Amino acid sequence: xxxxxxxxxxxxxxxxxxxxxxxxxxxxxxxxxxxxxxxxxxxxxxxxxxxxxxxxxxxxxxxxxxxxxxxxxxxxxxxxxxxxxxxxxxxxxxxxxxxxxxxxxxxxxxxxxxxxxxxxxxxxxxxxxxxxxxxxxxxxxxxxxxxxxxxxxxxxxxxxxxxxxxxxxxxxxxxxxxxxxxxxxxxxxxxxxxxxxxxxxxxxxxxxxxxxxxxxxxxxxxxxxxxxxxxxxxxxxxxxxxxxxxxxxxxxxxxxxxxxxxxxxxxxxxxxxxxxxxxxxxxxxxxxxxxxxxxxxxxxxxxxxxxxxxxxxxxxxxxxxxxxxxxxxxxxxxxxxxxxxxxxxxxxxxxxxxxxxxxxxxxxxxxxxxxxxxxxxxxxxxxxxxxxxxxxxxxxxxxxxxxxxxxxxxxxxxxxxxxxxxxxxxxxxxxxxxxxxxxxxxxxxxxxxxxxxxxxxxxxxxxxxxxxxxxxxxxxxxxxx
Amino acid sequence: xxxxxxxxxxxxxxxxxxxxxxxxxxxxxxxxxxxxxxxxxxxxxxxxxxxxxxxxxxxxxxxxxxxxxxxxxxxxxxxxxxxxxxxxxxxxxxxxxxxxxxxxxxxxxxxxxxxxxxxxxxxxxxxxxxxxxxxxxxxxxxxxxxxxxxxxxxxxxxxxxxxxxxxxxxxxxxxxxxxxxxxxxxxxxxxxxxxxxxxxxxxxxxxxxxxxxxxxxxxxxxxxxxxxxxxxxxxxxxxxxxxxxxxxxxxxxxxxxxxxxxxxxxxxxxxxxxxxxxxxxxxxxxxxxxxxxxxxxxxxxxxxxxxxxxxxxxxxxxxxxxxxxxxxxxxxxxxxxxxxxxxxxxxxxxxxxxxxxxxxxxxxxxxxxxxxxxxxxxxxxxxxxxxxxxxxxxxxxxxxxxxxxxxxxxxxxxxxxxxxxxxxxxxxxxxxxxxxxxxxxxxxxxxxxxxxxxxxxxxxxxxxxxxxxxxxxxxxxxxxx
Numbered sequence: 001x002x003x004x005x006x007x008x009x010x011x012x013x014x015x016x017x018x019x020x021x022x023x024x025x026x027x028x029x030x031x032x033x034x035x036x037x038x039x040x041x042x043x044x045x046x047x048x049x050x051x052x053x054x055x056x057x058x059x060x061x062x063x064x065x066x067x068x069x070x071x072x073x074x075x076x077x078x079x080x081x082x083x084x085x086x087x088x089x090x091x092x093x094x095x096x097x098x099x100x101x102x103x104x105x106x107x108x109x110x111x112x113x114x115x116x117x118x119x120x121x122x123x124x125x126x127x128x129x130x131x132x133x134x135x136x137x138x139x140x141x142x143x144x145x146x147x148x149x150x151x152x153x154x155x156x157x158x159x160x161x162x163x164x165x166x167x168x169x170x171x172x173x174x175x176x177x178x179x180x181x182x183x184x185x186x187x188x189x190x191x192x193x194x195x196x197x198x199x200x201x202x203x204x205x206x207x208x209x210x211x212x213x214x215x216x217x218x219x220x221x222x223x224x225x226x227x228x229x230x231x232x233x234x235x236x237x238x239x240x241x242x243x244x245x246x247x248x249x250x251x252x253x254x255x256x257x258x259x260x261x262x263x264x265x266x267x268x269x270x271x272x273x274x275x276x277x278x279x280x281x282x283x284x285x286x287x288x289x290x291x292x293x294x295x296x297x298x299x300x301x302x303x304x305x306x307x308x309x310x311x312x313x314x315x316x317x318x319x320x321x322x323x324x325x326x327x328x329x330x331x332x333x334x335x336x337x338x339x340x341x342x343x344x345x346x347x348x349x350x351x352x353x354x355x356x357x358x359x360x361x362x363x364x365x366x367x368x369x370x371x372x373x374x375x376x377x378x379x380x381x382x383x384x385x386x387x388x389x390x391x392x393x394x395x396x397x398x399x400x401x402x403x404x405x406x407x408x409x410x411x412x413x414x415x416x417x418x419x420x421x422x423x424x425x426x427x428x429x430x431x432x433x434x435x436x437x438x439x440x441x442x443x444x445x446x447x448x449x450x451x452x453x454x455x456x457x458x459x460x461x462x463x464x465x466x467x468x469x470x471x472x473x474x475x476x477x478x479x480x481x
Numbered sequence: 482x483x484x485x486x487x488x489x490x491x492x493x494x495x496x497x498x499x500x501x502x503x504x505x506x507x508x509x510x511x512x513x514x515x516x517x518x519x520x521x522x523x524x525x526x527x528x529x530x531x532x533x534x535x536x537x538x539x540x541x542x543x544x545x546x547x548x549x550x551x552x553x554x555x556x557x558x559x560x561x562x563x564x565x566x567x568x569x570x571x572x573x574x575x576x577x578x579x580x581x582x583x584x585x586x587x588x589x590x591x592x593x594x595x596x597x598x599x600x601x602x603x604x605x606x607x608x609x610x611x612x613x614x615x616x617x618x619x620x621x622x623x624x625x626x627x628x629x630x631x632x633x634x635x636x637x638x639x640x641x642x643x644x645x646x647x648x649x650x651x652x653x654x655x656x657x658x659x660x661x662x663x664x665x666x667x668x669x670x671x672x673x674x675x676x677x678x679x680x681x682x683x684x685x686x687x688x689x690x691x692x693x694x695x696x697x698x699x700x701x702x703x704x705x706x707x708x709x710x711x712x713x714x715x716x717x718x719x720x721x722x723x724x725x726x727x728x729x730x731x732x733x734x735x736x737x738x739x740x741x742x743x744x745x746x747x748x749x750x751x752x753x754x755x756x757x758x759x760x761x762x763x764x765x766x767x768x769x770x771x772x773x774x775x776x777x778x779x780x781x782x783x784x785x786x787x788x789x790x791x792x793x794x795x796x797x798x799x800x801x802x803x804x805x806x807x808x809x810x811x812x813x814x815x816x817x818x819x820x821x822x823x824x825x826x827x828x829x830x831x832x833x834x835x836x837x838x839x840x841x842x843x844x845x846x847x848x849x850x851x852x853x854x855x856x857x858x859x860x861x862x863x864x865x866x867x868x869x870x871x872x873x874x875x876x877x878x879x880x881x882x883x884x885x886x887x888x889x890x891x892x893x894x895x896x897x898x899x900x901x902x903x904x905x906x907x908x909x910x911x912x913x914x915x916x917x918x919x920x921x922x923x924x925x926x927x928x929x930x931x932x933x934x935x936x937x938x939x940x941x942x943x944x945x946x947x948x949x950x951x952x953x954x955x956x957x958x959x960x961x962x
Contacts, residue, residue, distance in 0.1 A: 034605060034608065034609075036554075036555040036601070036604075036605075037555075037559060037562070037601070037604050038555060038557050038558075038592060041555040042555070043552065043553065043554045043555065043605050044552055046551065046552045046620070049552045050550070052553075053551065069527030069531070070527065070530050070531070070534065071524065071525055071527045071530045072524065072525040072530055072625075073517075073524045074517040074518075074519060074522040074523070074524065075594070075625055075627065075642055076519050076578070076627070076641075077519075078518060078519055093584065093585075094584040095583075095584060096583070097557070097580045097582070098580065098581065098582040098583070099579065099580050099581075099594065100579065100582065101579040101581065102577070102578050102579070102629035103574065103577060103629055103631075104575070110582075111519060111578075113556075120517070123517075123518050124515060124517075124524050127515065128515075133817075144553075144556055144624065144625065146556065146557070148583035148584055148586075150584075160557075160583075161555055161557070336614075
């Protein structure tokens with residue numbers, strides 16, 4: 001048998017030793033993403049994109065079932081649109097890519113590549129909404145977004161272009177808009193926890209950390225193995241801030257013109273970074289079954305052509321059975337690759353369950369199952385295979401979230417003193433009183449590198465960790481990606 | 482009952498009288514698309530986008546079943562990439578949008594927004610392909626594309642940004658690559674004809690009309706009611722033209738380095754323009770059932786609250802039955818809108834079948850069905866409804882294509898003389914001998930406005946319609962969008 005020229009493709013560092021290098025190797029070697037030629041850009045490779053497609057499927061079903069529609073809006077936004085909302089342009093100006101020429105011509109007003117689409121979408125909503133009958137208007141788009149990154153690139157986590165969905169809705173009342181904000185945040189929390197096994201904290205951002213132009217921003221935040229927070233999705237209540245500048249108004253039932261209350265919410269390919277960081281080990285990915293593009297991989301083991309033919313026949317029959325139960329299965333019958341090569345290949349890619357079938361298994365009328373998460377091996381009779389797999393998928397999905405939840409809880413600290421606070425944010429989230437002032441927030445950031453991630457909802461009383469004032473606000477602080 | 486303030490929203494010109502104005506009114510009033518603030522841009526509105534999602538579903542199933550994978554590549558392409566393939570940059574230079582600034586910084590090498598992704602994708606393939614084992618590499622991406630349009634904008638048909646899928650594949654042999662070119666063209670032909678009821682001619686482009694950088698380009702071309710051709714999809718054999726410049730090579734089984742043979746193929750939101758032009762009448766769209774986001778709409782007719790309650794109950798039951806049979810059905814129980822308003826509303830949007838339920842229908846245990854294409858009305862008993870609808874969908878799908886095929890055939894002319902040729906291209910396609918010279922092609926274009934749309938495969942002998950030379954090439958000429 002030919003040598004496995006790519007056996008060197010495994011990850012060469014430990015997750016616990018060099019987290020950053022381990023992440024880079026995992027993402028590229030498992031063929032999730034690769035660096036592009038322009039600084040800050042990436043390609044999402046087929047295997048990574050297949051995971052993104054699963055996320056799209058999950059969110060689209062929620063988005064559509066609740067009466068939202070997908071649509072598509074222009075990539076290029078005139079500069080004047082950004083200037084209408086002062087906070088918005090201030091927040092995004094440093095990151096905008098500007099188009100100044102088309103062919104040989106100079107463009108009159110320069111055009112920004114969308115960093116987010118509030119302004120351009122409101123210019124359409126202003127035309128499309130006339131009366132209360134047109135509300136709520138519930139739109140969503142799946143698209144690419146560009147934000148020039150000056151800091152060093154990190155695949156999925158920090159790139160100058162990424163993919164996302166952005167929901168944009170207009171409502172006649174504040175209450176209805178605020179419900180929408182929480183509805184979207186709820187989807188994100190469910191996606192993260194139930195499907196991606198990423199436990200998150202949900203809450204509201206501080207004034208300094210909110211979306212530029214929002215009344216307030218809600219967020220879900222996860223904590224990575226290196227103790228840094230990763231924002232996984234945000235949902236904003238924009239009040240009338242945008243609608244008044246863009247003319248998104250409607251005639252109410254009394255014929256009076258009113259500004260709409262708007263919301264926006266988005267989740268991006270960034271969440272794939274969190275998925276990788278949390279669901280993985282030294283050997284590579286450990287995908288939660290619900291999100292895995294391939295849930296079961298079958299690897300044949302044979303020493304003769306006779307064995308090969310017999311094993312292939314049985315494997316194909318079992319594969320068909322597994323598929324009929326709705327599971328995503330691959331039979332890896334590639335020639336010229338050893339079983340060992342295939343084990344490593346699929347372990348790196350995080351396929352939840354591997355099935356091995358060799359000549360002895362054939363004789364016994366069974367197969368060997370290997371769990372990717374625990375490495376546990378067991379023999380299963382062919383007639384019990386589908387049932388066992390189905391149960392195993394549920395079990396693994398549950399235990400993955402449980403494991404990650406414990407890891408998160410271990411990384412949430414309380415701080416009685418500023419010294420304890422500094423210790424804590426070096427390792428994870430710190431829950432601490434905060435007087436609410438942007439000044440204390442800025443000083444904490446400057447001195448410790450930690451930002452205010454979100455305001456706590458279950459605790460309401462404490463002393464500001466910085467200025468010691470009594471306060472009714474408790475917040476989570478952490479360094480972040 | 483409140484007045485129907487929007488009854489004026491119907492199309493106010495006839496398709497046969499002012500085709501261009503009729504098209505614009507249909508696209509905007511049926512809420513398929515709308516003009517953007519920047520010249521040449523558009524928004525694809527929810528109803529138009531829902532049709533695009535159906536197209537994505539159909540093509541994705543073919544793309545994936547044949548072993549292709551979706552992926553995503555960067556939007557921004559360095560200028561130097563375009564300069565590597567001389568014909569490619571020459572073809573695209575006038576249409577490129579250039580990014581020259583990011584935030585406050587000047588970008589060193591300016592970046593083009595992708596007008597198509599050959600160059601950027603080959604820069605990745607060059608890294609990803611090492612040996613014959615990695616071939617064929619079969620990739621596809623769904624994305625936005627920007628090409629600065631100087632001519633006047635036409636929604637879907639001519640805009641500076643549009644959505645498409647672009648397949649990019651690398652093969653070890655010419656034969657395999659050429660098979661791939663024809664496979665993709667076959668999908669496009671099937672999509673156009675079987676699903677969208679757009680009959681097309683399939684063939685090869687002339688040298689002057691081929692994709693910049695291709696060895697040859699194959700195309701499907703449809704003819705619109707105004708006699709102009711509309712290119713609906715293209716598939717290119719690129720030979721080694723790109724692979725040699727971008728280093729897309731592989732080690733063959735003997736260890737020798739060889740250039741890959743590559744292909745690319747794409748179909749865009751432009752095809753929605755053809756769908757609208759061909760499947761429509763003075764009242765609006767007439768969607769083929771297979772592509773219709775809503776296949777059946779139910780409109781209740783009542784004069785009292787009692788009727789309303791009874792009709793709603795029966796309608797909901799029938800709706801559930803129709804859904805169970807896998808049909809897409811909407812019960813239009815909006816308040817404050819008259820049945821007449823609703824009839825017009827759904828006719829404009831081309832829903833294939835309307836169901837009316839009034840008090841008398843209720844008593845008779847039936848409903849009234851109205852076909853959108855023929856206007857034919859019939860009473861159907863409730864217990865026969867689902868079966869009738871199901872049969873009707875198939876019938877309408879078939880008859881739509883048949884009707885459009887006849888219309889196409891009426892618009893294909895033969896020309897014995899140049900005068901006849903000029904007459905013909907004012908009304909449709911002309912099939913005529915062509916000596917094969919770019920010079921005759923250019924003169925024909927200059928004098929008649931008609932371009933060479935594709936080379937004919939069923940006829941091979943004639944005299945060049947321009948220079949009268951004997952030739953073995955017969956081609957289709959037409960004015961085009």
